[in-house]
Amino acid sequence: MTEITRxxxxxxxxxxxxxxxxxxxxxxxxxxxxxxxxxxxxxxxVQGKLADKMKELIDRFNTQHADIKATAVYTGSxxxxxxxxxxxxxxxxxxxxxxxxxxxxxxxxxxxxxxxWDSLIEKDGKTAAVYFDNxxxxxxxxxxxxxxxxxxxxxxxxxxxxxxxxxxxxxxLDPDKxxxxxxxxxxxxxxxxxxxxxxxxxMFPGTYDYCGWLTSAFVMQNGGQYYNHDYGGxxxxxxxxxxxxxxxxxxxxxxxxxxxxxxxxANACTSAxxxxxxxxxxxxxxxxxxVRDNMKTPYKVAxxxxxxxxxxPIGGASLILPKGNTPERQAAAWTxxxxxxxxxxxxxxxxxxxxxxxxxxxxxxxxMQKFMSDHPDAKIALDQLKFxxxxxxxxxxxxxxxxxxxxVQAIFSAxxxxxxxxxxxxxxxxxxxxxxxxQTALKAIG
Amino acid sequence: MRxxxxxxxxxxASAAALIWVVPFAWMxxxxxxxxxxxxxxxLTPSGPFGLGNFVEAWTSGSFPLWYLNTFLMCGGIxxxxxxxxxxxxxxxxxxxxxxxxxxxxxFPLQLLLIPPLLIVPNLQTLVSLHLYDRLPGIMAPYFASxxxxxxxxxxxxxxxxxxEEAAMLDGASIPVLxxxxxxxxxxxxxxxxxxxSLTAHWNEFLxxxxxVSSPQNQVLTVGLSTFTSGAEAGSDWGVVAAGTFxxxxxxxxxxxxxxxxxxxxxxxxxxx
Numbered sequence: 001m002t003e004i005t006r007x008x009x010x011x012x013x014x015x016x017x018x019x020x021x022x023x024x025x026x027x028x029x030x031x032x033x034x035x036x037x038x039x040x041x042x043x044x045x046v047q048g049k050l051a052d053k054m055k056e057l058i059d060r061f062n063t064q065h066a067d068i069k070a071t072a073v074y075t076g077s078x079x080x081x082x083x084x085x086x087x088x089x090x091x092x093x094x095x096x097x098x099x100x101x102x103x104x105x106x107x108x109x110x111x112x113x114x115x116x117w118d119s120l121i122e123k124d125g126k127t128a129a130v131y132f133d134n135x136x137x138x139x140x141x142x143x144x145x146x147x148x149x150x151x152x153x154x155x156x157x158x159x160x161x162x163x164x165x166x167x168x169x170x171x172x173l174d175p176d177k178x179x180x181x182x183x184x185x186x187x188x189x190x191x192x193x194x195x196x197x198x199x200x201x202x203m204f205p206g207t208y209d210y211c212g213w214l215t216s217a218f219v220m221q222n223g224g225q226y227y228n229h230d231y232g233g234x235x236x237x238x239x240x241x242x243x244x245x246x247x248x249x250x251x252x253x254x255x256x257x258x259x260x261x262x263x264x265x266a267n268a269c270t271s272a273x274x275x276x277x278x279x280x281x282x283x284x285x286x287x288x289x290x291v292r293d294n295m296k297t298p299y300k301v302a303x304x305x306x307x308x309x310x311x312x313p314i315g316g317a318s319l320i321l322p323k324g325n326t327p328e329r330q331a332a333a334w335t336x337x338x339x340x341x342x343x344x345x346x347x348x349x350x351x352x353x354x355x356x357x358x359x360x361x362x363x364x365x366x367x368m369q370k371f372m373s374d375h376p377d378a379k380i381a382l383d384q385l386k387f388x389x390x391x392x393x394x395x396x397x398x399x400x401x402x403x404x405x406x407x408v409q410a411i412f413s414a415x416x417x418x419x420x421x422x423x424x425x426x427x428x429x430x431x432x433x434x435x436x437x438x439q440t441a442l443k444a445i446g
Numbered sequence: 447m448r449x450x451x452x453x454x455x456x457x458x459a460s461a462a463a464l465i466w467v468v469p470f471a472w473m474x475x476x477x478x479x480x481x482x483x484x485x486x487x488x489l490t491p492s493g494p495f496g497l498g499n500f501v502e503a504w505t506s507g508s509f510p511l512w513y514l515n516t517f518l519m520c521g522g523i524x525x526x527x528x529x530x531x532x533x534x535x536x537x538x539x540x541x542x543x544x545x546x547x548x549x550x551x552x553f554p555l556q557l558l559l560i561p562p563l564l565i566v567p568n569l570q571t572l573v574s575l576h577l578y579d580r581l582p583g584i585m586a587p588y589f590a591s592x593x594x595x596x597x598x599x600x601x602x603x604x605x606x607x608x609x610e611e612a613a614m615l616d617g618a619s620i621p622v623l624x625x626x627x628x629x630x631x632x633x634x635x636x637x638x639x640x641x642x643s644l645t646a647h648w649n650e651f652l653x654x655x656x657x658v659s660s661p662q663n664q665v666l667t668v669g670l671s672t673f674t675s676g677a678e679a680g681s682d683w684g685v686v687a688a689g690t691f692x693x694x695x696x697x698x699x700x701x702x703x704x705x706x707x708x709x710x711x712x713x714x715x716x717x718x
Contacts, residue, residue: 039659044672049506051672055661073659074672076651083565084656091569093578095659267683271486290682294481 035069036332038096041088042072043081043317053352061339068332070096078104078317079398085322089113094322096333102142102318103393105151106232110395110436115321116148120334134341135358138388141229143318151318152337153358155349157286158312158388159204159217160381161305165298167192167199167279178280178302182221182248185280185305189258192279201258203269204282206412210266212392212401213313214282215408217304218245220311220389232395233437237404238426244307246411246418254414263409270294284315285381289354292377301377303384310387316355356382395436403428473694477687486683499688506673506685509692512666519584519654519665520647524640526589531639532632534590535598536624540610550599556592565656572657584657584665588647594639601635602628634710641708648697666693 040058044050051074058072075081078101085098100108108114121131128149132140135153143151161178168175171191179185189201204214219226224241228234236242252259270287272278274294282304283291291299304312319337321330339345347362349355351371356378362368363382372379394400406428407421416424471489478495485491537543538550568587569578577583605628613627629636651667658664670693674686701708 041659049673052506071660074661074664074668076655076668076671080652080655083562083652087565087569087656088659090566091573091578093569093573275485 035067036328037069037071038329038332038336039071039073040333040336041075041081041085041095041098043075043078043099043101050353053349057340057345057349061336065335065339068335070332070336086113089322089324092324094324096321096325096329097337098320098322099154099317100151100320102139102151102153102156102314102316103391103397105142105318105320106145106393107395107397108320108322109145109150110232113323114150115323115325115330116150117152117321117334117337118148120330121149134360136360136385136388138314138385138390139318139358141390142314142393151320152341153316153318154341154346155286155353155355156314156316156358157284157355158314158381158384159214159282159304160285160288160312160384161280161282161302162273162287162291163280163300163302164273164276164278165300166276171279175298175300178300179305180303182305182307186251186256186258189252189279190256193258199277199279200260200272201279202252202281203259203264203272203278205266205269206263206409207265208402208405211263211405211408213315215245215249215404216313216389216392217282217311218248218307220313221245221304221307221309222248223308227392227394229390231441232393233433233441235394235400235404235426235429235433237429238422242425243418243422246408246421248307249408250411250418253412261412261414263412273299285378285384286315286353286355288375288377288381292354292375301380303380303387310384311389312384312387313389314391316358354378356385394433396432399432400429403432473687473690476683477691479684481684499684500691503673503685503688503692506689507669508661508664509666509669511662512664512669513696515581515663516648516666518581520644522582523585523588523647524643526585527591527594527643528636528640530590531594531598532624532629532636534595535602536620536628538595538599539602554592554596561653565653568653569656578657579659579663581658581663584654587653588643591639591643594643597635597639598632601632605631637707644700645697 042051042054051072054072054074058070061070062068073095075084075098081098082100082104085095085100088094105114116128118128121128124131128144132144132149135143136156139153139156143149143153163175163178165175168188171188173188173191179188185202192199192201205211216226219236219239219242222241222244224239224245225236226242227236253261266283266287269278269281269283270291273281273291274296276297288301303310319340321333325333340349341359343357343359343361343365346357346359347365347368350357350362351368357363357368363372372382392401404425407416407425410416411418411421468489472487475489475491476486477499478497479486479491480494480496480498483491538546538553564587572578572583572586575583575586577586609627609631610623613623618627649667651671654665655668670689674689
């Protein structure tokens with residue numbers, strides 16, 4: 001509602017301004033007959049007709065906002081989206097806004113390729129800090145950097161444990177009591193695993209990106225920080241918490257043999273799960289809709305198992321404002337973004353995609369409350385948010401993330417011992433971070 | 447001995463063909479199976495089968511528009527390329543100019559550049575030419591082809607000079623000579639190049655994704671990925687296979703129809 005009032009007010013004031021001849025120059029950009037054209041880059045990270053849904057939302061926005069003409073531009077995966085965004089900024093054609101993987105935002109800030117949203121937030125009469133209270137607190141470290149709001153959270157996920165009720169019963173486990181700790185999980189997995197290879201106890205994706213995401217979860221469950229959440233130049237790969245986490249992975253695959261060796265991708269996990277060849281899997285909450293639609297036998301979800309604490313890293317995407325846009329386009333982008341993250345629209349997008357809504361108030365709406373009571377699995381995913389931890393982001397994020405992922409993948413293939421893996425990962429990461437560290441933390445003063 | 451050699455060659459070729467055909471066979475089988483069956487990897491499932499995936503894939507995207515854009519893109523690139531490579535190929539094959547051999551040996555070096563390296567400079571050029579986010583913008587970087595020039599030079603050089611000398615005696619200019627004497631004789635080379643060019647640009651993903659933004663300028667590969675990519679969840683393989691079939695079908699049909707001509711082109715142009 002506030003949106004409409006603000007817009008009406010804008011138009012009224014424009015009507016007044018029109019009467020004044022001096023304002024003639026302004027009318028070109030602001031008068032409804034000549035709407036401000038903006039483009040929104042968006043990736044499609046989960047399977048489904050998301051692109052259609054996004055177009056439908058943008059069409060609805062355009063009919064409600066005569067002074068803006070927004071276009072949704074599909075830009076591939078998260079990585080492709082970042083590549084295209086960077087190239088477009090360099091070529092002088094920055095998009096008005098981008099739905100950017102939340103762990104890339106810090107790099108955009110470091111490279112000076114984005115503007116903060118603060119001045120636009122303040123124009124609405126709010127401080128940035130008050131505005132950000134609209135979102136779950138765990139989203140803050142990936143969005144608010146150096147006290148400025150660079151990312152407006154749009155769609156988010158955490159890893160979640162999915163388990164097969166039939167497999168639990170068959171193994172003599174109680175499907176109402178999912179494993180809560182690493183030890184419980186390992187015990188259950190041993191019972192779930194069949195020696196003839198017809199069923200595994202545990203599977204989760206070990207492909208790039210997923211691998212780093214889940215590794216950070218294990219390390220943080222083990223009490224660690226994994227990386228410096230406030231400064232992009234430090235990672236804690238060679239720490240006891242990391243060593244313990246990698247030792248767990250080594251045990252699962254190579255000692256207890258409750259998880260298939262080598263690297264599985266998300267498709268392999270879901271295929272095995274649907275086929276009844278898997279007891280528990282760790283997968284994104286963004287997969288909830290897909291699992292719900294395709295799993296023929298009963299399944300349940302639970303929090304990720306803990307070691308010293310519960311921890312589930314955030315994933316997903318935030319809206320950023322690329323540098324180089326005119327104030328008119330920035331203002332129009334802000335109107336669009338405010339509309340997209342309004343509780344109604346955010347809730348609708350969440351129900352359609354399976355992502356959780358970053359906007360807390362979305363869950364107070366009747367549609368959303370009905371959805372949560374109809375889908376207890378989504379409710380558990382939401383409850384796990386109280387244990388949410390931020391998503392790995394550093395200088396040169398992808399390469400630094402891979403430094404650890406390569407070692408974890410080597411563990412999955414029994415090619416390296418955990419103690420050597422953490423040393424190698426730290427060494428590779430330090431090397432990659434050095435240019436940034438030398439420009440910042442180690443920069444000589446005076 | 448000869449027959450035994452032939453049998454071995456035939457067996458080897460059949461084995462290679464079998465390996466080559468497996469992905470296509472799987473695509474065909476998977477596209478006919480509804481949902482996400484547990485034995486999705488199977489080549490010989492028991493069913494059920496249906497055409498639902500094709501309906502879903504077709505309605506998930508704007509295939510007619512994507513086909514049109516892709517035809518325009520590939521056709522436009524090829525049309526300009528045929529002109530540029532014939533002319534440049536002729537220059538390198540027949541004309542004597544200072545530095546010819548140096549330039550010609552430098553020419554294929556551009557094949558060594560990895561395309562992503564050129565994304566930003568190419569985009570900047572497109573913006574200054576006002577071709578950003580337009581179909582001609584996708585085509586522009588490919589108007590010259592090092593591979594094509596190389597191929598045409600070799601093809602022209604293989605044609606005996608007598609034909610040209612005879613035409614020149616009759617007063618033919620160089621453009622007439624190329625158009626009416628050399629190009630008809632070089633047809634196998636042109637056809638071979640056309641296949642390589644068409645398949646390369648038909649299948650290209652990254653550059654079209656970078657060069658255009660507006661939905662009305664989207665091509666098949668980018669369009670397909672709008673409803674088939676799924677990093678965070680599993681994939682609906684049946685729909686992916688059906689969509690991939692739509693993308694691959696025109697090239698498959700083209701190849702089947704002109705199979706004999708293509709093969710003879712490759713044989714006589716020396717590409718195998």
